[in-house]
Amino acid sequence: MKNLFITGGSGLLGSKFGYLAGDRYDITVTHHKNPVQNSVSFDITDEEDVINKISLLNPDFVVHSAALTNVDYCEDHPDEAWNINVNGTENIAKACEKTGSKLVYVSTDFVFDGERGMYLEDDETNPLGHYALTKLKGEEVIQKYDVDHAVARVSVLYGWHSCMNFVTWVINELKNGMEINIVTDQYNSPTLADNAAEAILKLFELDKTGVYHTAGGERINRFDFALNIADVFELDSNLINPVESKSFVQKAKRPRDSSLNVEKVEKDTGMKMFDTVEGLEYMKRVMESH
Ligand SMILES: NC(=O)c1ccc[n+]([C@@H]2O[C@H](COP(=O)([O-])OP(=O)(O)OC[C@H]3O[C@@H](n4cnc5c(N)ncnc54)[C@H](OP(=O)(O)O)[C@@H]3O)[C@@H](O)[C@H]2O)c1
Numbered sequence: 001m002k003n004l005f006i007t008g009g010s011g012l013l014g015s016k017f018g019y020l021a022g023d024r025y026d027i028t029v030t031h032h033k034n035p036v037q038n039s040v041s042f043d044i045t046d047e048e049d050v051i052n053k054i055s056l057l058n059p060d061f062v063v064h065s066a067a068l069t070n071v072d073y074c075e076d077h078p079d080e081a082w083n084i085n086v087n088g089t090e091n092i093a094k095a096c097e098k099t100g101s102k103l104v105y106v107s108t109d110f111v112f113d114g115e116r117g118m119y120l121e122d123d124e125t126n127p128l129g130h131y132a133l134t135k136l137k138g139e140e141v142i143q144k145y146d147v148d149h150a151v152a153r154v155s156v157l158y159g160w161h162s163c164m165n166f167v168t169w170v171i172n173e174l175k176n177g178m179e180i181n182i183v184t185d186q187y188n189s190p191t192l193a194d195n196a197a198e199a200i201l202k203l204f205e206l207d208k209t210g211v212y213h214t215a216g217g218e219r220i221n222r223f224d225f226a227l228n229i230a231d232v233f234e235l236d237s238n239l240i241n242p243v244e245s246k247s248f249v250q251k252a253k254r255p256r257d258s259s260l261n262v263e264k265v266e267k268d269t270g271m272k273m274f275d276t277v278e279g280l281e282y283m284k285r286v287m288e289s290h
Pocket of ligand 1: 007008009010011012013014030031032033034035042043044045064065066067068069070084088106107108109110135154155156157158163
């Protein structure tokens with residue numbers, strides 16, 4: 001059985017590999033501060049620990065999903081963000097070079113400035129904030145190492161998880177009868193974490209390298225996404241108020257339209273990247289099956 005090593009196994013995306021592929025692979029997941037079932041404690045900023053643990057397990061495939069993901073926190077804590085997202089990624093790449101493991105690094109739509117939208121993999125990057133800059137530098141730092149690798153860019157991850165994400169937050173607020181203000185002028189390609197994890201596994205299984213947009217197959221703004229959530233989960237959409245992003249004070253600048261073109265991953269893997277209704281209906285089926 002092939003051996004997979006998932007950094008950020010306690011995070012939203014990293015948590016999906018075990019149940020998607022636990023029967024096909026021997027999977028080790030890691031946590032940093034929040035242990036999950038059978039997870040290994042791991043700090044990607046500790047070079048020696050990273051190299052020792054990865055060398056000991058000698059995985060066929062490493063998914064590097066761990067990151068400091070809070071965009072506004074990264075803006076306020078640039079050194080910490082750099083240490084985790086850039087130096088931590090370099091440590092993972094170094095270890096993979098040593099063990100000969102294939103690596104998929106999970107990156108973001110925020111590497112683009114959002115002036116155009118529906119970006120292709122080789123379009124010019126121009127990160128607007130510090131989080132985005134560190135994630136792009138993570139993409140670049142891997143190139144220094146002799147590692148068979150792919151970069152998987154995702155966008156606004158959602159799915160069932162112990163920590164809230166946009167979808168679970170909207171469901172929660174609407175269920176509690178709370179009014180919510182959602183922006184109409186920020187577009188992305190919301191990505192069901194389960195669907196992205198499956199695409200990442202396919203990249204490994206099909207031995208693909210290079211950059212891939214493993215995101216949702218739809219360009220949509222947050223307000224319309226929220227309406228779809230209300231619709232699929234049969235909640236009151238009248239509680240959702242449309243607002244413009246200028247009415248929110250956010251520390252880090254967000255791209256206006258960082259939607260991603262997913263044709264390449266669909267063509268190369270034969271997979272369908274879900275639009276938001278497909279992703280939300282998947283979540284509803286999972287909920288109903290429990
Ligand atoms: N969330 C999004 O909307 C989004 C959008 C675009 C791209 N991405 C990218 O997708 C990937 C997955 O995001 P996510 O939302 O699933 O992440 P998440 O839920 O925020 O989880 C982050 C993970 O990173 C781990 N981590 C943080 N610092 C660490 C350190 N120093 N050493 C080891 N592990 C550390 C955390 O461990 P503990 O919790 O145990 O501390 C957690 O498992 C990230 O690379 C992110 O940049 C996310």
